[in-house]
Each structure stands twice: as C-alpha cells, then as structure tokens.
Amino acid sequence: MSDDDQHRPLAGDRPIESADQDTIGRSGFASQIQDEVESAPRDEGLVIAVTGDWGSGKTSVINLALNPLEGRAGFRVVHFNPWLFSGTDQLVAHFFVELRTQLKASGNRQLRAVGANLEHYASRLEPLRFIPVVGKVSQLASFVGQIFKGPEASAERQRQKINRLLADQDELLIIVIDDIDRLQDHEIADVMRLVRLVADFPNTVYLLVFDEDRVAQAIDGDDPAKGRSYVEKIVQVSHEMPTISGEQLSQILLERINSVLEGCTYQLDQQHWSRVYLSFRRYLTTLRDVSRYCNHIRSPIRLLASEIEAADILTLEALRLFEHGFWKELPQLRNELGNVSGEANPFVSTPPPDGKQLKQLVDGAQRPELLGELVQALFPAAAQHLGGSRYSADNQSTWRHQRRVADPSVLQIYLSKQIQPSEVPTPVVERVVSVLNDADALGQELEALSSLQIGDLLGRLEDYEGNFPVDDVSPAIPLLYQLTSRLPSRGGMLDVDPSMRVTRVILRMLRGRDAATVVEIVEQASANLTSLGDRWSLMRLVGRIPESRHMLVSEAAAKRWEDELIKAILDATPEELSAEPELAALLHLAASKEPGGVRRLARTGAEHDDFLLRLISTYRHEVRSNFGRRLQLSWDRLVELVGEDLLVRRVSQLPDPSAGTDQDTLELLAQARRYAADPAVAASDLEEYRRRYPG
Numbered sequence: 109m110s111d112d113d114q115h116r117p118l119a120g121d122r123p124i125e126s127a128d129q130d131t132i133g134r135s136g137f138a139s140q141i142q143d144e145v146e147s148a149p150r151d152e153g154l155v156i157a158v159t160g161d162w163g164s165g166k167t168s169v170i171n172l173a174l175n176p177l178e179g180r181a182g183f184r185v186v187h188f189n190p191w192l193f194s195g196t197d198q199l200v201a202h203f204f205v206e207l208r209t210q211l212k213a214s215g216n217r218q219l220r221a222v223g224a225n226l227e228h229y230a231s232r233l234e235p236l237r238f239i240p241v242v243g244k245v246s247q248l249a250s251f252v253g254q255i256f257k258g259p260e261a262s263a264e265r266q267r268q269k270i271n272r273l274l275a276d277q278d279e280l281l282i283i284v285i286d287d288i289d290r291l292q293d294h295e296i297a298d299v300m301r302l303v304r305l306v307a308d309f310p311n312t313v314y315l316l317v318f319d320e321d322r323v324a325q326a327i328d329g330d331d332p333a334k335g336r337s338y339v340e341k342i343v344q345v346s347h348e349m350p351t352i353s354g355e356q357l358s359q360i361l362l363e364r365i366n367s368v369l370e371g372c373t374y375q376l377d378q379q380h381w382s383r384v385y386l387s388f389r390r391y392l393t394t395l396r397d398v399s400r401y402c403n404h405i406r407s408p409i410r411l412l413a414s415e416i417e418a419a420d421i422l423t424l425e426a427l428r429l430f431e432h433g434f435w436k437e438l439p440q441l442r443n444e445l446g447n448v449s450g451e452a453n454p455f456v457s458t459p460p461p462d463g464k465q466l467k468q469l470v471d472g473a474q475r476p477e478l479l480g481e482l483v484q485a486l487f488p489a490a491a492q493h494l495g496g497s498r499y500s501a502d503n504q505s506t507w508r509h510q511r512r513v514a515d516p517s518v519l520q521i522y523l524s525k526q527i528q529p530s531e532v533p534t535p536v537v538e539r540v541v542s543v544l545n546d547a548d549a550l551g552q553e554l555e556a557l558s559s560l561q562i563g564d565l566l567g568r569l570e571d572y573e574g575n576f577p578v579d580d581v582s583p584a585i586p587l588l589y590q591l592t593s594r595l596p597s598r599g600g601m602l603d604v605d606p607s608m609r610v611t612r613v614i615l616r617m618l619r620g621r622d623a624a625t626v627v628e629i630v631e632q633a634s635a636n637l638t639s640l641g642d643r644w645s646l647m648r649l650v651g652r653i654p655e656s657r658h659m660l661v662s663e664a665a666a667k668r669w670e671d672e673l674i675k676a677i678l679d680a681t682p683e684e685l686s687a688e689p690e691l692a693a694l695l696h697l698a699a700s701k702e703p704g705g706v707r708r709l710a711r712t713g714a715e716h717d718d719f720l721l722r723l724i725s726t727y728r729h730e731v732r733s734n735f736g737r738r739l740q741l742s743w744d745r746l747v748e749l750v751g752e753d754l755l756v757r758r759v760s761q762l763p764d765p766s767a768g769t770d771q772d773t774l775e776l777l778a779q780a781r782r783y784a785a786d787p788a789v790a791a792s793d794l795e796e797y798r799r800r801y802p803g
Contacts, residue, residue, distance in 0.1 A: 123167035125175060132356045132395075134165060138172030141347060145173065145282060145313055146183075151275070153308040155342055159320040160349030163396025166317045167286055169349065174282065174315070184219060184279045186210045190299050191287040199291075200298050207283070218277035222270055226306075229266035275310045288318035296326035304342045316343065357398065358389055364402040365422065373535065374413035375511055380485070381419040387481045388426040404429050408525075415521050415534045417511045423486055424513065424522060431479050434469045439523055441466055445487040446516035448499045463493025470494065487514050509571035530560035537568045541576060544617070547583040547636075554587060559594050566591070566609045573616035579625075581617045585633035588614055589642040611649050618650060618660055626650055626660045630669075640680065641690035643673055644697060674698045678705050682713035685722070692726035692742075695749070710749045714758050721765065723750075724780050725773040731801050739772060740797045741779040743790040752787065759784040 127135045141158065148154040160166050177183040186207060193202040204226055211223035274281065288299055300323065307314050320339065327335030392398055405425045412421055428435045438445075444461040466483070473479040484491045488507075492498045507514040511534060513522055521527055536553065543549035557565060588610050595606035618626050630650055637643050651659070651666030677685075677698045685691055699706040713719035727742040727749075746755055759780045765773065783790035 123165070123171055125171050127172060130168075130172065131360065132165075132352055134169055134350065135172055137347075137350050138169045141169065141173040141315075142176060144345060145177070145280075145315070148280065148313045150280065150311050152310055153312040153314065155303060155307045155314045155316065155344050157316045157318070157320075157339075157343040157346040158349065159318060159346060161319055161394060162289065163394030164349045164352075165395050166349055170284060170286065170315060170317055174284065177282065182279055183282060184211075184214055184216065185282045185284065187284045187286070189286050190295065191290040194291050194295055199295050200302050203299075203302060216277060216279060218273050219279065219281070222273045222277075222281075225266060225270050225273065229270060229306075270309060274312060277311065279311070281309075281312045282315060283312065284315045284317070286317040288316060289322040291326075293326040293329070296323055300327065300339065300342060307342065320346075320348075352395070357392065357395070360395070361389060361392060361398050361402070364398060365405070368402060368406050368409055369413070369418065372410055372413045374409070374418040376418045377510065380417065380512075381422075384419050384423040384482060384485050387478060387485065388423050388430075390478055391426055391430040391475065401426060401429055408522075411525060412522060415511060415527060416513060416518055420486055420511075420513045420518075421522070423482055427479070427482065431473050431475070434473055434479060434483075437465070437469055438519070441469075442516055442519060444493060445483075445490045446504075446514065446519065448489045448501055448504050461493070463490070466490060466493050486512075489514060505571050505573075508568070509575070530558075530564055532557065532561050532565045532568060537565060540565065541569070541572055542578070544576065544584040545578040545580045545582075547587060550584055550587055554591065559596055562591050562594050563596065563609065566595075566613050569613045570616050574620055576617055580629065580632075582629045582632035583636075584617070585614055585629070585646065586636045586638070586642070589637065589639070589645070607645065611645060614646070615649055621660075623661050623665075627662075627665050630661070634669075639688060640673065640676055640685075640694055641688050643676075644690070644694060647673065670697075671701075674701050678702060678709060682716040682719040685709075685713060686716065686718035688722065690726060691722045692728075707749060711751060711754060714750045714754055717762055720758055720762060721773065721777065724759075724776050728772075728776055729797070729801075738797075738801075739775055739779075740793070741776045741783070741790075742794075743780070743783045743787075744794060746780075756784045756787070 124130060127138075141156065144156060158166050158169060174185050178185050187210075188203055188206050190199055190203070193199050207226060208223035211219045214220065285299065285303070288296055291299065296318075303314055303316065320336070321332070323339060324332040324335035327338050329335075392401055405422055408421050408425055409418065424435065424438075444463055444466045447461050470476055470480050470483060480494055484494060484496055488496075488503065489499050504515055508518060511518055513519040521531075527533060536557075540550065540553050543553065554562070554565075592606045592610050595609060618629065621629075630646055634643050634646060637646070647666065647669045650661050651663075651669065674697065677694050685694070688694055695706050695710065698709075710723070714723070723746060724741065727746050729740040729742060731738045731740075750758075762777070762781075765777065779793075783793075
C-alpha cells in the first residue's frame with residue numbers, strides 16, 4: 109500500500125511498486141529475495157516461494173524484489189497470473205502461450221527460440237507420471253496436445269534442446285507465478301505439477317507466490333501434510349512473509365481513516381472512539397483488510413457524518429464487513445438494541461424484548477467475544493441482554509444529543525442512509541442552538557423550517573439541557589412561544605399539546621441556572637412577549653402561580669410578576685384581549701385577586717363581537733376517550749361572569765363568524781346559540797356532561 113493510496117479517498121487493492129512507497133519496512137525482506145534471485149545457480153533451475161496469508165502484501169514484496177531487475181542486463185522477468193485464466197480448461201496451456209508471447213517480445217533470439225520449443229515440449233508432456241498425491245485425474249496432456257501441434261519428437265529430445273538454448277544465452281529467466289492460492293483446487297494442483305515438470309531448466313528461476321496452507325489443502329484435502337510434502341519437493345527456497353506488527357497496521361489504518369474524514373463535518377467523542385476502535389481494529393489483520401475497510405467507510409462517512417457520531421459509523425461499517433450476519437439483522441434488532449427499560453411499550457402492540465435473537469447472533473458470530481464488546485459499546489441498552497447493566501430514559505436523551513446509534517431515531521438514520529423530510533439536519537439544530545441569543549438570526553432559522561420540522565427541532569432542543577452554549581437565552585423565548593401556532597394541531601388522544609412542547613424546551617433552557625439569572629432572563633423575555641397568555645405561561649413555568657412544581661425563582665419575584673400581570677389584564681382593551689388564545693385562563697387569574705374588576709371588564713367586553721366570540725371559544729371543557737372527543741361550553745361560568753340577560757342578548761346578536769374560523773369555535777358557538785334560545789337546555793347538557801365526566 110503506497111503513501112498515495114493512504115491519502116486517496118477510495119483506493120484499489122493495489123500492490124506497491126517501489127521502495128519509496130514502502131511504509132511498513134518490507135524493503136529489507138524484498139532485498140533478500142532479490143539477492144537470492146541474482147545469485148541463483150545458472151546451470152540448473154531454482155524455485156523460490158514467497159508464502160503468506162491473503163492480503164499480507166506478497167505481491168508488493170515481489171515487486172520490490174524484482175522491479176530493480178526489470179530492464180537490467182542479464183535478467184528477463186516474465187509474469188504469469190493464473191487467476192486471470194481461472195475457470196478455463198486450458199489454464200496450463202495458457203501458461204505456455206503467455207510464456208511464448210512474452211519471450212517473443214523480448215528481442216532475444218535465443219529466448220524466442222526457447223518459447224517456441226517450450227510449445228513443442230508441452231505437446232509431448234504426460235504429467236500423470238509425476239502426480240504422487242492427487243485425487244483428481246488431470247487432463248493437462250490432452251489440453252496441451254489439442255492446442256500445440258509440434259513436430260514429432262520425444263519429450264526428452266525437446267527438453268535437451270531447451271536446456272541448450274537456455275544454457276547458451278546470457279540472461280537469467282525469472283518466471284513469476286502469482287495468486288496461485290486464488291485458483292480452484294484442481295487448478296492449484298495443475299499449476300504446481302506444471303512447475304515440477306519445467307522447473308529444472310538452466311538459467312531459470314521460478315518465483316511462486318501463494319498461501320502455503322491453501323495450496324497444501326488443495327493438493328490433498330484429506331491429508332494436507334502430504335500436500336505440504338509435495339510442495340516441498342518442488343520448492344528449493346521458501347520465504348514466509350514477515351509479520352506486520354499490530355502497531356504498524358493500526359498506524360496505517362488510522363492514517364487512512366483520517367484521509368477519509370478529511371473535509372467532512374463530523375463529531376467524534378474521543379473516549380467513545382477509543383473504546384470501539386481498540387475493539388473493532390482486531391478484525392483487521394492484513395493490509396488488504398485495511399484497504400477493503402477504508403473503501404467501505406468512505407460513502408457512509410460522507411453521507412452520514414453530519415448526523416451520526418463518526419465513531420458509530422466507523423464501527424458499524426467494520427461489522428458490515430466482518431460480522432455481516434449480525435449487521436444485516438439490525439433493522440429487526442432495533443427493539444432489543446434500543447429499549448432502555450426492557451419493558452413493553454404500553455402504546456405499541458409489540459412484546460418486550462427478551463434478547464434471545466440478539467444473544468443467538470452474538471454467540472454465532474465469527475468473533476463472539478469481540479462482537480459482544482462492540483454491541484455493548486454501540487448499544488448500551490442492549491447490555492441488559494448480554495449480562496450488563498440497564499439504563500434509563502435520561503440516557504436515551506443523552507445518546508440522541510450525542511448522535512449515537514444507541515438512540516433508535518439515530519440508528520434509523522444510519523439504516524435508511526438519510527434523514528426524513530420531517531426531521532431537522534443536525535447542522536441546522538446546532539446553528540439554532542448557537543443563535544439562541546440572537547433574535548434576528550434565530551428567526552431566520554425557524555422561518556426556514558416546516559411545521560413538522562418545528563416539532564422535531566423542539567424534541568432535539570430538549571436534549572441540550574445543561575449544554576446550551578449561550579448564557580442569555582432571553583431573545584429565544586418569545587420566538588419559541590410563537591412556534592405554538594405553527595405546530596400541527598392535536599389529533600390523537602395521546603398527542604402532546606403544542607404549547608407544552610414549547611414550554612418543555614424553555615424549562616430546560618432555564619433549569620439549572622441560579623434564581624437571579626432566571627429572573628433576569630424572564631423579565632427580559634417578558635418585555636418582548638406580545639401575548640399576556642405567554643407571559644402567564646412563562647411565569648407559571650418558573651414560579652409558583654399557582655403551586656408550580658418548577659420553583660426556579662423566589663416567591664417574592666413570582667408574586668410581583670403575578671400582580672403586574674393582573675394589572676396588565678385589567679388595563680387591556682377588549683380589542684387586545686380578543687387576540688388572547690387563553691382569555692378564559694387570564695380572566696380566571698385576575699378574578700382570584702380582583703373579581704369585581706374582572707366582571708366589569710367582561711361585561712364591557714361582551715358588547716364587542718370578537719371579545720365575546722373569544723370568551724365562548726375559551727370557556728370550555730374537553731374530553732378525549734376511545735369513543736372520540738367531546739367539547740362542552742361552560743355556559744354557567746359565562747352566565748356568572750357576564751350576566752344571563754346580557755349574555756343571551758349578545759349571543760343572539762352575534763353575526764356568523766368569518767371564513768376560516770376553526771371547527772372548535774364553530775361548534776361552541778352553536779352550543780351558545782342553543783343555550784341562549786333555551787337556557788334550560790344548557791342546564792340539562794351540563795348536568796349530563798358532569799355526570800358522565802365527573803371531576
């Protein structure tokens with residue numbers, strides 16, 4: 109693997125060509141092989157083997173050893189890669205064709221003659237005489253005989269002629285046969301028999317490259333020891349590839365990973381990365397493993413690194429390559445990998461995860477102990493199925509914030525290779541968080557999002573509790589309250605109220621700060637809130653109005669805010685109050701301190717159509733159940749507030765609402781008109797409602 113390959117984003121599995129590309133110190137070993145070739149006896153042939161596992165760099169070493177001899181006077185290097193002809197019946201015949209072709213192009217008259225006579229010699233061979241341990245009868249002689257029609261002469265006479273031609277010329281013929289171990293079993297046996305038949309010509313060196321165990325197994329699958337003995341009768345000198353230290357391989361791997369990450373936007377937690385890397389790197393044992401792995405990670409990293417913790421992507425891609433059986437089951441394992449409690453979801457008709465499938469996959473893995481380590485590192489919630497600890501929902505929020513696949517929503521992004529249209533890209537979330545102190549910039553970011561994305565953003569912002577990068581979040585609070593109207597309306601029985609989704613985020617922005625800071629933020633934000641209802645919501649969120657659980661400020665501050673808000677309500681005009689979505693709640697608050705003032709305000713306001721319609725739409729009860737949803741107008745409370753005569757008269761005078769009025773308001777207005785026409789109906793409906801829905 110060359111330095112260029114290490115810095116190329118996508119590199120082929122190419123052997124190196126020269127010493128300046130050698131990054132792991134193989135040049136010395138290659139030099140020994142080169143010296144051995146140069147000093148080979150000229151009066152007889154020599155067979156040298158370079159052996160090692162697949163991917164250990166054998167071809168690179170051969171290049172380092174022989175490339176200095178290419179073109180040097182006195183040496184002629186001929187390459188034959190039998191793998192290029194694997195699967196053809198004429199594999200061995202192709203050897204002679206290739207040898208003849210390369211010798212013919214050499215420009216050496218005697219070598220051209222050697223090539224031609226080798227064809228004639230091949231046609232006379234009967235290789236079955238030389239096969240001590242082969243279970244399959246070779247058809248080599250008939251294959252060669254069909255292709256070559258040489259003169260009628262014995263094999264021995266042809267051999268003697270080739271000996272003379274090779275002995276009389278001054279070039280050492282070096283024949284390299286690489287990738288022998290990639291062939292089918294019977295093809296490996298044919299090539300090794302071929303070498304045995306033609307290996308002892310003078311001025312000839314055969315350099316064989318193969319995995320020794322693979323070749324021995326191919327020659328005699330029943331007794332590889334006999335196959336090894338057969339190889340030893342052919343090879344005079346054998347060199348086992350030097351072992352690459354784990355530290356060297358790790359250095360190359362890290363350099364290649366860094367080159368893939370270069371130019372990408374990504375998040376990498378060093379502690380998490382160290383844990384998973386020290387585990388998954390044990391899968392990569394050869395240079396070829398490193399090259400394959402780094403080619404695998406390029407596309408996922410560039411596609412997903414802005415959304416998913418880079419360490420998780422890099423680890424999952426290692427599993428895709430080396431534990432594919434587990435990796436392909438990830439979609440079916442989401443419940444077992446991501447359920448923090450180990451209990452069933454009461455709202456989903458799926459049983460609680462028992463971990464059996466996960467345990468079976470880990471136990472049946474190629475490296476069970478290694479896969480077990482990585483599963484628990486990537487998916488801490490799955491540890492409960494593998495003898496580890498359980499985790500809580502708080503951990504789930506942390507994992508989502510960290511972009512870890514331990515959170516099911518992040519894992520889904522990895523599996524689908526994209527975020528959904530309803531989701532907000534992580535870079536956008538981070539920009540929003542970074543400009544919470546800048547109303548203009550924040551407004552631009554929020555304006556660009558759809559209503560569905562707003563919902564996703566609010567959920568993502570909750571995960572930043574305790575990690576908001578800006579101190580002054582007061583500019584963000586008014587803008588967040590404005591999002592309530594952009595959120596999808598509640599539809600299902602279990603849907604969360606839009607306003608609650610907003611206040612959950614605001615609470616997390618304020619919680620954990622000292623009381624004085626909270627007071628300062630709330631007062632600055634309140635000055636920019638256009639709705640009295642939003643002011644009241646914010647005060648309830650942080651104070652004790654009434655009995656608030658979130659006591660983030662002193663009781664004195666909460667009491668002062670309450671008094672100021674009640675005064676603002678009583679001072680507001682009917683037109684201003686008509687714009688308040690929570691008018692009933694505001695009047696109820698003010699009535700706790702100034703009941704007379706509220707009644708006067710309501711009776712004055714009832715003369716205004718918009719104010720009265722807002723009263724009707726907010727003085728209501730709502731019940732959701734399996735049987736549907738019921739709205740009930742609180743007619744008796746309106747009577748108490750406004751007075752029955754005034755209420756009946758004004759409801760009867762209300763014009764039909766304008767186009768675009770929501771269905772809830774239309775339904776409540778219809779009830780009000782029925783009750784104004786016959787107050788006894790109102791009493792009956794309310795009695796029946798309270799009987800069915802007590803409390």
